Amino acid sequence: MRAIEDCKLYVITGETYHPGRPLVEVMEAAIAGGADIVQLRDKEGTPEARLAKAKMLRALTRRHGVLFIVNDDVELALAADADGVHLGQDDMPLEEARRRVGKGMLIGISTHELSHALKAEREGADYVGVGPVFPTATKPGRRAVTTAYVAEAASQLRIPFFAIGGISPATAEEVLAAGARRLCAVSAVVGHADPAAVCVTLKRSIERWEAEDARRRTNRGTATITALNGDVAAPNAADQAVGRIPLLLNGKKAWSEAVTIGALAGELGLAGRRVMAELNGEAVPRADWDAVRLRPDDRVEFVQFVGGG
Amino acid sequence: MSSATTLASALGKESAAVGQDAVWHEESQSKYDRQMRFAPIGAEGQRLLGSSVVLVAGVGALGCALAQQMVRAGAGTVRLADRDFVERSNLHRQSLFDEADAAASTPKAVAAAARLRAINGAVGIEPHVVEIGPANVGALLAGVDLVLDGTDNADTRLLLSDACFVRGIPFLYGGATGSAASAASLVPGHTACLRCLIGGEDEAEAGDTCDTAGVVGPAVELAAALQAAEALKWLSGNRAALRQTWITADVWQFSLRETKLPTGRPSCPYCGESDLSRAREPERPAAALEATVLCGRSTIQVATGGPLAPKACADRLARRGCRILAVNDYLVRALTPCGATLAAFADGRVLVRGGAVAQDEAKGAEAAIRLCRAYVLETPEYDQREEEELH
Numbered sequence: 001m002r003a004i005e006d007c008k009l010y011v012i013t014g015e016t017y018h019p020g021r022p023l024v025e026v027m028e029a030a031i032a033g034g035a036d037i038v039q040l041r042d043k044e045g046t047p048e049a050r051l052a053k054a055k056m057l058r059a060l061t062r063r064h065g066v067l068f069i070v071n072d073d074v075e076l077a078l079a080a081d082a083d084g085v086h087l088g089q090d091d092m093p094l095e096e097a098r099r100r101v102g103k104g105m106l107i108g109i110s111t112h113e114l115s116h117a118l119k120a121e122r123e124g125a126d127y128v129g130v131g132p133v134f135p136t137a138t139k140p141g142r143r144a145v146t147t148a149y150v151a152e153a154a155s156q157l158r159i160p161f162f163a164i165g166g167i168s169p170a171t172a173e174e175v176l177a178a179g180a181r182r183l184c185a186v187s188a189v190v191g192h193a194d195p196a197a198v199c200v201t202l203k204r205s206i207e208r209w210e211a212e213d214a215r216r217r218t219n220r221g222t223a224t225i226t227a228l229n230g231d232v233a234a235p236n237a238a239d240q241a242v243g244r245i246p247l248l249l250n251g252k253k254a255w256s257e258a259v260t261i262g263a264l265a266g267e268l269g270l271a272g273r274r275v276m277a278e279l280n281g282e283a284v285p286r287a288d289w290d291a292v293r294l295r296p297d298d299r300v301e302f303v304q305f306v307g308g309g
Numbered sequence: 310m311s312s313a314t315t316l317a318s319a320l321g322k323e324s325a326a327v328g329q330d331a332v333w334h335e336e337s338q339s340k341y342d343r344q345m346r347f348a349p350i351g352a353e354g355q356r357l358l359g360s361s362v363v364l365v366a367g368v369g370a371l372g373c374a375l376a377q378q379m380v381r382a383g384a385g386t387v388r389l390a391d392r393d394f395v396e397r398s399n400l401h402r403q404s405l406f407d408e409a410d411a412a413a414s415t416p417k418a419v420a421a422a423a424r425l426r427a428i429n430g431a432v433g434i435e436p437h438v439v440e441i442g443p444a445n446v447g448a449l450l451a452g453v454d455l456v457l458d459g460t461d462n463a464d465t466r467l468l469l470s471d472a473c474f475v476r477g478i479p480f481l482y483g484g485a486t487g488s489a490a491s492a493a494s495l496v497p498g499h500t501a502c503l504r505c506l507i508g509g510e511d512e513a514e515a516g517d518t519c520d521t522a523g524v525v526g527p528a529v530e531l532a533a534a535l536q537a538a539e540a541l542k543w544l545s546g547n548r549a550a551l552r553q554t555w556i557t558a559d560v561w562q563f564s565l566r567e568t569k570l571p572t573g574r575p576s577c578p579y580c581g582e583s584d585l586s587r588a589r590e591p592e593r594p595a596a597a598l599e600a601t602v603l604c605g606r607s608t609i610q611v612a613t614g615g616p617l618a619p620k621a622c623a624d625r626l627a628r629r630g631c632r633i634l635a636v637n638d639y640l641v642r643a644l645t646p647c648g649a650t651l652a653a654f655a656d657g658r659v660l661v662r663g664g665a666v667a668q669d670e671a672k673g674a675e676a677a678i679r680l681c682r683a684y685v686l687e688t689p690e691y692d693q694r695e696e697e698e699l700h
Contacts, residue, residue: 177576274463274512276555282569283555285505286512287577303557303568305507306484306491306532308524309371309461 001083002067004106004126007036008206009199010162010184012071013057014041014138017191024056026190031064033199035189039086041071054080069108074100084108084126089116094123110164112145114152121159128157129184132165133175138186139165147178151290154179155260169201176209179260179291209291216279216292248299262289264300274305336431341383354545355383361544362386364453366441366469368417369393370524371483372459373405374533375540379432379457380425382541386433387425390449391417392440392610393660394640394652402526414635414642414652438639439656440610441465446472455543457536458482464510470495470503474579481539483532487522488561492535493570494543494551495580500570502580506555527560598681600674609666609677611659613686622653622685629684645684653685 011030018026027038038061042050054070058080061068069084070077074097077085084106087097097107109120110129117128130153135144144165153161163180168188175183183202192198244255247264258264261277261284277284278301284292294300337345337355345355361384365376368391379387395403395410395417403417410420418436425434439445441460446468450456456473458481460466466482473480477497484491495503535556542550554567573580599612623633623641631643631651642652649664661677 173576177574272512274507276506276568278568283501283506283571285501285571285574285577286508287505287574301566301568303555303566304489305463306486306489306557307461307463308484308486308522309367309369309459 002036002065004067004160007067007160008182008210009035009203010037010039010164010182011035011189011195011199012039012041012138012184012186013053014186014190017187023053024060026195027057028060028064029195030189030199031061031066033189033196034203035066035199037067037069039069039071040082041186043072047076050076051079054082058082067106069106077101077105086110086129094120094125098124111153111161112142113149114156117153117157117161121157125159127160127162127182128153129164130161130180131163131184133163134166134171136166136187147174150175150178150180151262154181154293155258155263155290158259167202169198169205172202172205176205177287177291179293181206181210181213213292216282216284245294245296247294248297250301256294259293260290261292261294261300264294265289265302268302270302274307276303276305277301278303337383340429340431344382349547349550350541350545354547357546358385358541358544359383360385361454362388362452363540363544364388364390364449364456365459366390366449366456366465367459367461368405368421369399369459369461370402370404370526370529371485371533371536372417372457373403373421374530375457375459375483375537376421376425377405377428378533378537379540380429380434382537383429384432384544386435388435388437388449388453389418389421389425390437390439390441391421392438392654392658393417394642395420402524402529412635413637414640415637416639416654419639438654440612440658441469443468450476450478453478455540456480457540458484459533463507463512467504467510471579473497474502479543481536483536485524485528485532488525488528488559490528490532490535490558490560491556492532492539493555494536494539494553495570496551497573497580499551499572500553500580501573502577505574505577505580506570525560531558531560598678600677602674607666608660608662609673611661611677611681613657613659613681615657617653617655617657617659617685619653619655625687626651626653626684631684643684645680647680649680651680651685659685 013023013027015023038057040054040057042053054076058068067083069086070080070082071086072091074085074092078101085097085101086108087094088110094107094109106126108127108129109125111117111120117130120128130150132139132142132144133147133150150163160182162182162184163175164184167175167183167185172183183206185202189195189198244257247254247256256264256267258267261279265271265277277289279292280299341355344350345352363379363384365372365387368376368389372391376387376389394414395406397411400406400411405421405424416438418438422434422436441449450472456469456478458466470480474497479494479496480503482493482495482503539551542548553570555570556565556567558565575581601610619636619639619641623636626641626643627633630646634642634644640652640654642650644650645664647664649666650662652660659681661680666673666676
């Protein structure tokens with residue numbers, strides 16, 4: 001089974017968006033375009049019809065080696081041998097679901113604010129949905145959380161999160177710029193005449209941002225050498241227990257809970273100050289501070305802007 | 310036209326060009342010999358340099374050093390833009406000015422132009438006594454190959470960076486405060502713009518300015534040298550040799566760090582891939598009287614909205630009880646009865662310092678506007694109550 005960490009593009013079924021076209025055909029096209037996860041969302045069908053669809057999608061996803069998740073219904077997920085179940089804020093509590101499905105099945109949680117996501121992370125969710133980022137017809141009446149919540153999630157969460165709600169090739173850049181590296185789409189994919197092409201486009205956008213992240217880390221080796229020379233404090237069990245990571249901050253070893261450059265700047269009281277940030281030798285554009293995640297032994301420098309002339 | 314005349318006129322043109330070329334060659338051979346012997350520049354680089362137009366934005370410490378480098382090196386035209394006049398406190402680091410300039414309160418652009426013309430008469434020098442702003446940045450950048458940053462505040466740098474990136478002109482940032490020097494070449498199509506690196510106008514100004522932390526000459530000269538080296542590369546056809554890093558250095562507790570510059574951000578309207586037509590220079594409506602606090606200088610600048618005639622203005626100020634400290638074609642400086650110093654420029658700006666402005670920084674802007682109304686403007690909204698308040 002594919003690890004959730006390796007999944008970037010999540011596609012949810014929405015049969016009302018493709019009248020006249022079979023469900024399996026549309027979802028197979030999405031997978032061909034690069035979808036890593038397929039979720040069955042069907043709140044209307046009879047139990048028999050839903051089980052039949054779940055079994056068809058299970059067979060399809062197994063054939064292509066992608067994950068299959070069932071929305072809402074823990075029993076259906078078990079009956080169809082799905083890889084996971086996805087729960088909303090008003091569905092079965094996570095702890096109860098975990099007892100029912102055990103450790104082998106993924107549990108994802110829909111979240112609409114940071115407190116939801118942090119709670120889900122604490123309680124052992126495998127991933128969360130973050131949204132709806134934009135207003136969407138799939139969830140009419142729900143207030144959009146905007147990319148501000150995406151940025152918060154990017155700076156605070158350690159488990160994978162998928163930005164959802166109004167995600168399309170047109171909005172993807174904005175969401176990725178806010179810090180998302182995983183996207184979930186419904187109508188933009190399944191309602192399109194060419195679902196595979198839409199998935200390819202979304203996947204490329206994600207990969208471009210990941211490549212940029214990777215490029216920023218090319219010089220990470222130096223910090224490791226410093227550590228080997230015994231120049232820095234030994235990892236502290238207490239630091240690791242509370243999720244702190246070691247950093248080389250302005251040339252000195254430091255432990256931080258911050259997940260992103262932006263959070264670190266906030267921790268240091270530098271938010272809103274005229275400073276430039278540098279990660280592993282390269283300047284990080286201000287607007288990307290909340291999107292650039294820190295890793296152990298990253299070298300971070302905050303440089304005061306020299307303004308005189 | 311017969312083919313013979315065509316040929317003759319073509320030959321004529323060519324021989325005239327060769328003649329000019331020979332003169333140019335002879336003059337530059339002697340003047341720029343040592344620079345041309347430097348292989349990466351050579352005769353071709355010197356020729357390119359000689360046809361270039363550069364804007365030195367701000368003619369303070371950095372601007373003096375930058376302008377001097379460009380003029381001695383033989384740039385074609387050096388355009389200077391500065392809003393300020395020479396004061397004694399400038400002289401320890403602003404290398405183109407002397408005590409006479411300070412005594413006469415000569416505008417920096419004008420004083421620098423006189424000195425630069427004496428240094429190298431072959432270079433076209435265009436002084437502009439203006440504050441660089443949205444209204445004039447387009448004209449200042451017209452025909453310019455490169456902008457050398459000699460400004461002293463982030464807002465003007467952001468304005469210049471935006472305008473340069475929209476037009477595809479490299480912006481060579483430099484800064485010096487205390488013993489720290491900084492420089493970076495921001496090149497449209499290659500690097501991120503200044504806005505992406507340091508944030509927009511909403512970020513707080515750097516805590517230290519030259520007026521609070523002071524500045525030492527070597528820090529200025531280092532920053533300017535780093536900028537000028539990049540300018541020479543760009544203007545002499547050695548663009549591939551440009552350094553793609555942001556340097557922060559300290560000349561006292563010696564350190565020098567290089568930070569790799571990222572490429573443009575795709576979603577930035579200035580340095581990104583997005584359609585350039587989306588990028589708009591900020592349009593600020595000109596208020597009748599608009600006051601700006603000049604960072605860290607206990608000086609407030611008031612834009613009066615129209616041009617002022619310095620000599621007529623001096624008469625008015627004297628009539629209204631001010632002592633005239635200096636008057637020239639570009640500005641008049643005067644001391645008001647309440648102890649504030651006014652410097653009224655021909656372009657309509659007034660720098661206000663001291664008196665009620667210094668006593669209460671929060672109300673400084675208001676007080677500065679009142680002072681301008683009371684003394685500088687032609688039809689003063691004179692009011693006994695205000696006069697008392699000002700005292």
